[in-house]
Amino acid sequence: MSVTHPAGFTAAGVAAGLKSTGAQDLALVVNTGPSSASASVFTSNRCLANPVIWSKEVVKDGSVRAVVLNSGGANCYTGAEGFGTTHAVAEQVAKGVGVGAGDVVVCSTGLIGLTNPRQQLLDGVDAAVAALSGDGGDDAAHAIMTTDSHAKQVVVHGDTWSIGGMAKGAGMLAPALATMLVVLTTDADVDAAVLDRALRHATRLTFDRLDSDGCQSTNDTVTVMASGASGVSPDEAEFTDALTRACRDLALQLLADAEGADHEIAITTRGAATESDALEVGRSVARSNLFKAAVFGQDANWGRVLASVGTTAAAFDPADLDVAINDVWVCRESGPAESRDLVDLKPRQVSVTIDLKVGEAQATIWTNDLTHAYVHENSAYSS
Amino acid sequence: MSVTHPAGFTAAGVAAGLKSTGAQDLALVVNTGPSSASASVFTSNRCLANPVIWSKEVVKDGSVRAVVLNSGGANCYTGAEGFGTTHAVAEQVAKGVGVGAGDVVVCSTGLIGLTNPRQQLLDGVDAAVAALSGDGGDDAAHAIMTTDSHAKQVVVHGDTWSIGGMAKGAGMLAPALATMLVVLTTDADVDAAVLDRALRHATRLTFDRLDSDGCQSTNDTVTVMASGASGVSPDEAEFTDALTRACRDLALQLLADAEGADHEIAITTRGAATESDALEVGRSVARSNLFKAAVFGQDANWGRVLASVGTTAAAFDPADLDVAINDVWVCRESGPAESRDLVDLKPRQVSVTIDLKVGEAQATIWTNDLTHAYVHENSAYSS
Incomplete structure (x- = not known):
């Protein structure tokens, strides 16, 4: 259900023939109002x-009526012909659902x-428009999958309103943002300015802290649309919290499904002078192929953590860093310090805690290990 | 021969028992003068x-008499006990060869x-001192190997003087510097200030442009010692050029022996506004796991090149970038542009050329592909 859980939304997922497997590959989510408030990153x-x-132009006025998404081709670095295809798809959706292409x-x-094959896309749009329904969220979530092993969806409930969401993403996960497409819907009555603030807050704390393989994508889009159909205007803080929870849930679903990963690693840097320092340190570890390969090998190689921390400009004393892996303080x-043999790295969930011991700030970056399956999937993906 | 090719140097390589295989693991290179001029990075x-x-303290006065190197343990993040071991090793060498520990x-x-086991190291030093000879360069080069598959040595000839060098390094290769130990020797009569300028010039253009896996090491040291034994003082430009050639030769030997690599990739960024832009762009591609996995899979995935270029702050027009892989201009x-099927990625040597089309500067970064063997070697290394 996801994106069609909140009132005021219809959706569809159809097979337009872009995927050679014949699987669903075109999704459409339509906000039937009364509001068309929206925000995107x-x-x-x-x-x-x-x-x-x-889309960056479309969202500038804070109003979006529909999001159309296709898998099976990123339409990236395809020049004027590719831009023409995007434009034609938007016009086709606009005609089909009776809105302006600029929405x-x-x-x-x-x-x-x-x-991307333009005519297939346009025919797919027509099929999607015909299939739009208040139950179409699940089909839409399936149609945006690429190497995802399953659809990612979420519903978060407010008092008398809700937030729905769907996401795709399984690789090239690095900020900002991760490689992903995310559509969030709500029937709360929230104006575009509040949506924008809430979305930026939510993505900063969630998708922006996902750093699966350090590779930054070209197509990332997160769009939230508010239909206002519940007639309820929640408090901004309450709405922001709910939206952040929805984004975190989807972000962790992306992490759990990252291409070829054996482990999900949460790197928490604490005792930092600033949150920015904590993020820089966490990211440096998340991008160390040596550390990530060690986790794959179930080796609690804290030296590789320190070697990464040492490449940053964060405030710390190089001679006074503490590191725990799965709560065993292997480095003081x-x-x-404690024996690395005490660290059990068989479970999929791994925590790394780095204490910089100079301040009060902290932040967590999520990443994955570096595995044979990652290399295989990314060396064979396009062949 | 390498480091003992120039006159005025003796060297040795012995087995101190640090390596469980019983292979040589302790090297000593001694400058017998008359000069003791030196520089390090x-x-x-x-x-x-x-x-x-x-060593950073030792080199400050521009005078070094001996370099002692051990494999089998990095003595890194080992606290006061570890520093005491380093100090004791320096004192033992000093006593053995009749110099000050500060040299x-x-x-x-x-x-x-x-x-590291201190007593084994001290006994190894005694054995190395006893084994010092004008033919010991080859033994020394073997004693510093870790995962290196072979010893790396070089000799560059001037008119009546020469430069010798040895290096170890096969992973964690990223600036600055690559993970490596390098000892360079010369019998040219060059003072410490000239040596310092020449070495910084040489490493900036060679070792600093090697970015095998983006992981920056903790132990990198490059030391050059000049004995002055030839009695010849070459022109500074001539000496700098020779030293740069020696460093480039060793750097490319390191690249060719990188852990688990199937390909050596030279990424040349041209048409850049500045050399710094060219380096930033090249490095961003060298650190893209997705691109490196694609090269392993023999996939000329230029889109992943552009996606990396787009993460940099270099000056360019995102809509006007050209990319060639092995001289096929797959992106204009x-x-x-030209079909990616024309690119043959079976050979070990790969060239990537990125034309930013905004200026005259260019630079080359060297890297390797991301392979199953890399993951294996780095997940299993310490187990």
């Missing part, structure tokens, strides 16, 4: 996919550098 | 190994976070 990559170039966000995902004062 | 990691903490550079390599104006 996009990848910070400077080399943008065509749908992102288009249609377009998202694409799949291989980059390949042109930058030297060996 | 070290890792820029802030979490330093004990030998680096020691002895100490280098260690191997696992981090483990204490940020879109598909």
Whole structure:
């Protein structure tokens, strides 16, 4: 149900023929109102996919009526022809659901550098429009999957309103943002300015802290639409909290399904002078192939943690760092402490705690291990 | 021969018992003068190994008489006990060869976070002192190997003088510097200030542009010692050029022997506004696991190149980038151009050329692909 759980939304997922498997590959989510308030965040990559170039313009006025998403091709680095395809898809949706093309966000995902078949997309849009229903959320969530092993959906309840969401993403997960498409819906009556603040707060604490493989995507889009159909205007803090919970739930679903991963690693840096220091330190460890390969090998190699921390500009004393892996303090004062043999790295969940011992700030970055399956999936993906 | 090729040097490599295989694991290189001029560069990691903490002090006066190096343990993050071991090793060398401990550079390599057995090291030093000879360079080069598959040595000839060098390093190769220990010797009569300028020039263009896996080491040391035994003082430019050639030769030997690599990738960024931009762009691609896995899979995935370029702050037009892989221009104006099927990625040598089309600067970064063998070697290394 997910995106169609809140009142005021219809959705559909259809097979447009982009995926050679014949699986669903085109999703449409429509806000039937009465409100069309919306907010979005996009990848910070400077080399943008065509749908992102288009959608960044669409969202500027705070009003979005529909999001159309396709898997099976990212329409990225495909030039004017590719941009024309994005534009044509938006026009086709606009015509089909009776809105302006300037209220249609377009998202694409799949291989980059390949042109999407325009006519298949347009026919797919027509099929999706015909299939729109208040039960279509599940189909939509399936249609946006690429290497995802399952659909990712969430529902968070307010008093008399709710938030629904769907996400796709299983690799190229790094901020900002992770490689992912996310559509969030709510029947709360929230204006575009509040939506924007709430979404930026939520993504900063969730998707932006997911750093599966350090590779920043070209197509990332997170769009929230508010239909106002519940007639209820929640308190901004309450809404922001609910939206953050929805985003965190989806982010952890992405982490759990990351390509080829054997472990989900939560890296918490505490005792930092600033939150920014804590994030920099966590990210440096999340991007250490050596540390990530060690976790795959179930080796509590804390030395590789310190070697990563040492590459940052964060405030700390290099001779006074503490590191715990799965709560075993294997390193105290930058030297060996409890035996690394006490650390059991067989379970999928791994926690790394780094204490910089200079302040009160802390932050958590989530990543995965580096496995044979990751190498295989990413060396074979496009062949 | 390598480090003992230039006149005025003796060396030895012995088995001190640090390596469980019984292989040579302790090397000593001694400058017998008449000059003791020297210069060094070290890792820029802030979490330093004990030998680096020691050696940074030793080299400050521009005079070094001996370099002692051990494999089988990095003596990194081992606290006061570890620093005491480094100090004791320097004193033992000093006593053995009749110099001051303040003229002895100490280098260690191997696992981090483990204490080195001090007495074995001291006994090894005695054995090495006894074995010192003008033919000992080859033994020394073998004694510093860790996961290296072969010893790395170089000789560069000037008119009536020469430069010799040895290096170890096969992983954790990222600036600054790569994970490596390098000892360079020359019988040219060059003072410490010239040596320092020449070495910084050489490493900036060579070791600093090697970015095998983005992981910055804790023990990197490059030391050059000049004996002056030839009695010849070459022109500074001539000497700098020769030293740069020696360093480039060793750097490419390190690249060719990187852990588990199937390909050596030279990433040249041209048309950049500045050399710094070119380096940032090259490094971003060198650190993309997705691109490196694609090269392993023999997939000319130029989209992953652009996705990396887009994460940088370099000056360029995101809609006007050209990319060649093995000289096939698979991307023009940020879109598909020549067919990627024309790119043959079976050979070990791969070139990637990125044209930013905004300026005249260019630079090359060297990296490796991301392979199953890399994951295996780095997940199993310490077990």
